[in-house]
Each structure stands twice: as structure tokens, then as C-alpha cells.
Amino acid sequence: MTSSEGSDNREFSFAKANFEAVRTLLYQLTGIRLADSKDSMVYSRLARRVRALKLQGFSDYLQYLNQHPQEEEHFINALTTNLTSFFREPHHFEILKKYLLSHANVKTIWCAASSTGEEPYSIAMVVAETLGKFDVPIKIIASDIDSQVLKKAKEGIYAIDKINSLSEERKKQFFYRGKGSFAGMVKVVPELQRMIEFKQVNLLKPDWPLKYPIDIIFCRNVMIYFDRPTQLVILERMVNLLPSHGLYVAGHSETFNNATHLVKPAGNTTYYPNKTVR
Template sequence: MISTDDLNNREFSFERTDFDSVRTRLYQLTGIRLADSKDSMVYSRLARRVRALRLQSFAEYLSHLQTHPDEEQHFINALTTNLTSFFREPHHFDILKKYLLAHPQTKTIWCTASSTGEEPYSIAMVVAETYGRFDVPIKIIASDIDSQVLQKAQAGIYAIEKINSLAEQRKKQFFYKGKGSATGLVKVVPELQKMVEFRQINLLNAQWPLRGPIDIIFCRNVMIYFDKETQLTLLERMVKLLPAKGLYIAGHSETFNHASHLVKPAGHTTYYPNHSVR
């Protein structure tokens, strides 16, 4: 919650009503519900926009947001969380490889929250390793609501520390090491980049620019930001895209015991579509 000390030390006026207005607008645009404890995060991230626009307070910024639709994307980009890493939750990538070996007819994989690209590139690495080549018959679609992180993902350039945990073979096969002015950076090899198609998608949009069937959906650590009603709505839409033997991969803190009419457990935080109830 906002403390008196915080208020006294802040560059811009930020009232409780401002925080509530931010939460309401973010929910309207993205379906994400911010907890009461996120007030400091909201201030620190949006203060940059207030400063950049040369406004004097959050009240002014919120008025600007209402009258300038082009500001909505900056607003969303500032507040959406983009925590990710290569091969985060590694057991999912073991499951992916086993699935690909058991289902050689797999055609499409959708990563619904690609962030800066580490997750979809990890998927692509597993696909390339499984097939033994880059030219594979599988389309990998990677989407995110944040336009800025998508630009970073498409560039495929990372601090070298990002790949420290990867096996040496993966480092050599999938990354170029920067030299000269690029020392300390690595770049995803073009062959891997070509395997991933990046798209900006707001999961709350009535229509998604993709069609089923989609064999595997990675939707990890996304649902936790939505209320139960929105979770069920999105899960139902995604399940409809999955074939009978499709696979839905969730995050480590996401469970769908309340959605047994839509999915059935396939392993640790992985699910099969429950088409039998239709």
C-alpha cells in the first residue's frame, strides 16, 4: 500500500484514486488484475511515461490516456510483467521432446506469452534438436501483448549471461558470440530465428489472428494475472484450438482443478483437452 513516506518522496502526485484508475484501465485493456500491493510498481513504471510526456501528475497522465488512444500501448508495455529465461521450468521441454517423438505429425506450436523471446527460442531449440535440423515441418507462433518486448525477441540479441546455464553444445549451435562493440552479447543464429513467427496478440481480443488446430499451446505463468472468470474463458478458447491429442502447458503456479470440464491432467502442469465432455 502507498505509505506517507512514499508520497512525500515521489516526484509526481500519485493518489490512491490514481492507482485504482490505473488498475481499472489495465483490466479493461488486458484482463489483468493488479493486486493492492502493486502500487509502488505502478508508480515506478508509469512515472517514466509521465516524465516523458512532461506532465505534472498521474491525474494528468490518466486524462491524457483517455484522450490519446496511441498512449494505450505504452501504458500496457509499462505494466505487463516480462520475467523469462531460456529453458525456464526445464521439465516442460523434456515433455515437449517426448511429445514430438510420439506425435511426428505435429504441425503447430503456440507460445502465448513470448516476452523477450527466451521461451519460444527454447521451444525452437528442442524442435531443431529433435528433428536434427532447422528446416522442420512445424510452425512456431510466438505472441505477446507488449510491442517492445516483441521487438527485442525478433532481434534475438541477449546479454551473454542469459545463456550461461545452457549446455556448451547449445551455445555453439544456436548462438553467435559478439565481438568488438558487441562483446558481452550473443545473437540467436538466423536459422533458429526463422523457425519462430512473432505476432502481437492481446488474449482478450474477440478474434485471434490464428487458426486451429494447434497441437501444443504454451501458456505459462499467464493465467495467474487474470481472474477466475477470465481464466476459464481464455482456457476454453484455447482448448477449442487443440486437437484431441493436443497438449496445453501451464506455469508452475497454475492449476486447473476447477476446469476439469475443459482439461484433464497429462503430467506436472500439463494438460490434455477434455473434448469428451462436448
């Protein structure tokens, strides 16, 4: 559907120029480049903000954005995609377990797109299982650009069907089943929550609150939202945080065959830093 199609059925007019303005601003703020096909998604997500602010339409909203910098957070939160699940791409967690067993001095793991928390909690479960305890000498940092999903991640409360794919042992060890008004929900046990430090991080900004060395970086299904030059800038910054023995974990649709000056393959969508970088 193009910007002009279906406009008669929409509550607010949404011209192609509005879509282009939104796309340009999102790129400037986050480095994320929206495809032409995201027109309907942009309308449906931002229409909620237009409505909540009692504005007349998207032109008014764009003007409001320009005049109220604090709205940028709502703008970014509305447009960033947060698709995740526990142990998504399970082979990566087997790789994590083997890495932990063969590298006794791992101190820091960074999950660079934590979304609503399923990924960093999956990492924490593997760490706890592999080391046989919750109180481990490993810091897990979970970051996201979206403040709202970070809030949900910190709470660690999920619909019970979110853990259907987990073994009974993991369900019992890592989750409490909700009762009363929380029936049908589960909550991550506090021991697992304490293993994770949540931070809001915009990967496009120069001031990441992170320091070298970070032993393992999970940055999965994030780079696909950036153009190639931005991908390489972010990848280089991440690689510079890794020690020579570090591990970078990418998403299933992300490859860095054209970035051999930065990384070299370590396995299935996993990479080692190129030692010439640092």
C-alpha cells in the first residue's frame, strides 16, 4: 500500500511527504532506515501519538516533534520493532554454553538489543546453568533504545505462553507462576533478574555507557535496520570493545562477509574480532 492508498479510510491524512519526513527523522535519530513498505506500520503506530496529543494530523505532529524534543523518545519507541522470544535462534545459546566452558575468565556479556527482556534472561539462564549458580562473576548488560520495552524487561513479567517452549526444569528454576490477578502470567525469579543490568543505549550515539573489555556481544537482528555504512561504523565500535578472544553473535539474516577487516567467522552467525583491530 502506498501513502495515498487507503487514505479515505484513515482517521488522519497521511501524505507521502509525511512518511518521508518521518523516515528522515528516524534515520537522523537512530540510524534506522525504514523501507517504502513500512508506510502502514508508521501510520498505525504514530496515529496513537497524534490522537493522544489531541492533534489534527501528521503535519501537526511533525511540527510538535520539532518544538518538543522530549517527544523524540515516544517517537522512537513507537517505531522501533521489538520481536523476540526466549531462546530465539537456540544454536546461539549452545555456542554460548561451550564458550563459557572453554573461557573461564568471562566477565562481561552485552545484549545490545534486549527488547522486552527475553534474550538477556535467556543468556542469564545459560550462564546460571553452566556455572551452577546465580551468584556469578559475570556482568550481563542488557540495552535497548526503547525505554518502554526496557521497563517491561526490568519487571520480568510475561504471559505464561511465552515460556511454553522451555523445559519443565527451566520453568521451575527460573519463573514464578502468577496467582490471583496475575493468573496466566509468570515472573522471572529475582536471582535471575539481579544478574542483569539494564541500560538505555542508542547505538547511533557516541556516548555508549560501556567500557572495554566486553567478552561477548549479542547484537542479533539489529544491523538489518541500518544501512551498510552505519552497520560498519557500529560493528567497528563493538569490535573495539571485544578482546582478541571475544565473541560477536549476529542474527540469522546478518552476515559480515564484506567486513573481514573487522571480524572473522567463528561459527553459525558468530564472529571473532579481527586481531588487527585492537
